[in-house]
Amino acid sequence: MNASLLCHVCxxxxxxxxxxxxxxxxxxxxxxYNPNIQPLIEFRRRATSVQVLADHEHLTLLMDGRYDPxxxxxxxxxxDRPERCLSCYRLRLAETARVAxxxxxxxxxxxxxxxxxxxxxxxxxxGQEEAAARGLAFHYEDWRSLAAHGHxxxxxxxxxxxxxxxxxxxxxxxxxxxxLHLYKGNDRGNGPG
Ligand code: SF4
Numbered sequence: 227m228n229a230s231l232l233c234h235v236c237x238x239x240x241x242x243x244x245x246x247x248x249x250x251x252x253x254x255x256x257x258x259y260n261p262n263i264q265p266l267i268e269f270r271r272r273a274t275s276v277q278v279l280a281d282h283e284h285l286t287l288l289m290d291g292r293y294d295p296x297x298x299x300x301x302x303x304x305x306d307r308p309e310r311c312l313s314c315y316r317l318r319l320a321e322t323a324r325v326a327x328x329x330x331x332x333x334x335x336x337x338x339x340x341x342x343x344x345x346x347x348x349x350x351x352x353g354q355e356e357a358a359a360r361g362l363a364f365h366y367e368d369w370r371s372l373a374a375h376g377h378x379x380x381x382x383x384x385x386x387x388x389x390x391x392x393x394x395x396x397x398x399x400x401x402x403x404x405x406l407h408l409y410k411g412n413d414r415g416n417g418p419g
Contacts (some may be wrong), residue, residue, distance in 0.1 A: 227228060227300065227353075228261070229251060229332050229333055229363070229365075230251065230252065230253035230254065230286075230330070230331045230332045230333070231248070231251045231253070231254040231255075231331060231332070231333050231334070231335060231365055231375050232254070232255055232256075232257050232322060232325060232326035232329065232331040232333075232334050232335075233248060233254060233255070233257065233267060233334070233335050233337065234249065234256075234257050234259060234319060234322040234335070234336040234337065234338070235257065235258055235276055235336075235337045235340065236258075236263075236272065236274050236318075236336075237258045237272045237275055237276065237337075237386075237388055238272070238275030238279045238340075238383075238386060238393070239275070239276065239335035239376045239377060239379070239380035239384035239385060239387055239388070240340050240341065240376055241256060241276060241279050241280075241285075241337060241376075242279060242375075242376045242379035242380050242383065243337070243340045243369060243373055243375055243376025243377075243379065244322060244337060244340055244369050244372060244376070245283060245379075247295040247367060247369065248285075253331075254285035254286070254331075255285070255287065255329075255331070256276065256285050256286070256287050256288070256367070257287075257288045257289055257290070257322055257325060257326075258273055258287065258288070258289045258290060258291075259290040259318055259321050259322060259325075260272065260273075260318060260392060261292065261293070261295070261297065261298040261317065261318075262298055262314050262391075262392040262393045262395070263320070263393070264295050264298075264301075264392070264393055264394045267386070267392050268295055268397075269293050269300050269390075271386045271388075272292060272386065272388060273289065274386065275385045275386040276289070276385075277289065278385065279385060280413075281384065282383070285296065288325065290321075290327075292390070295394075298317070298393070301313065301317055302314065305395060308345065308348075310353055310393075310395065311344070311345060311348070312348055312352065314341065314393070315338065315344075315348060315352045315353075316332075316337075316348050316352050316356065317335070317347075317395050318336070319336060319340075319349075319352055319353050319356040319357075320359075322334045322336065322356070322358045323356040323357050323359065323360040323362055324360065324374065326357075326360065326362055327361065327362060328361040330364060333360055333362055333363040333364065333404070334353065334356075334357050334363075334364060334365070335353070335364065335366070335367070336353060336365055337369075339366070339367060339368065339369045339370070339371060340369035340372055340376060341359040341370070341373065342370050342373050343391060346370065350366055353366070354366075358405065364388045365396040389401075390415055401418075
């Protein structure tokens with residue numbers, strides 16, 4: 227495969243999942259752009275996991291370290307699923323396409339295609355639309371079967387592994403049904419609720 231590719235990436239675990247398919251491209255880079263990830267410490271953890279992996283694998287990394295949750299929330303079509311996630315995909319893939327066109331890449335793709343939790347067909351459709359709007363191709367591959375490999379690789383490499391999708395809404399959806407908490411004081415139970 228000889229095409230050049232800019233791959234939007236969301237975390238180290240997902241990049242670890244697709245290292246082999248990425249290596250088939252003649253020229254490729256990974257692009258961290260995820261204004262959806264909140265709060266700040268979580269954002270830094272995921273950005274750092276990508277940085278660590280990129281350094282180790284000698285990947286070309288374009289890092290957008292801007293953290294601006296207000297702007298992200300303003301740009302969502304809705305705060306509810308599924309519209310929220312569709313806006314979120316579009317925001318990230320539109321920026322990936324913009325940067326790819328600016329830097330001379332011929333195609334874009336995303337590690338969202340390696341997630342079993344995302345709306346795969348929506349990612350594909352929006353990726354194709356945003357790539358086409360910039361005169362680029364969207365590289366589609368179903369990488370979901372590599373998710374378990376990414377998980378194992380992240381464990382092996384001691385990379386940070388996230389517990390929820392990214393935005394504060396998804397954090398609530400993940401933890402509200404649980405009684406998980408981090409209180410380390412004089413324990414009088416399992417926290418509020
Ligand atoms: S749940 Fe995930 S995909 Fe949906 S809006 Fe939140 S961060 Fe984006």
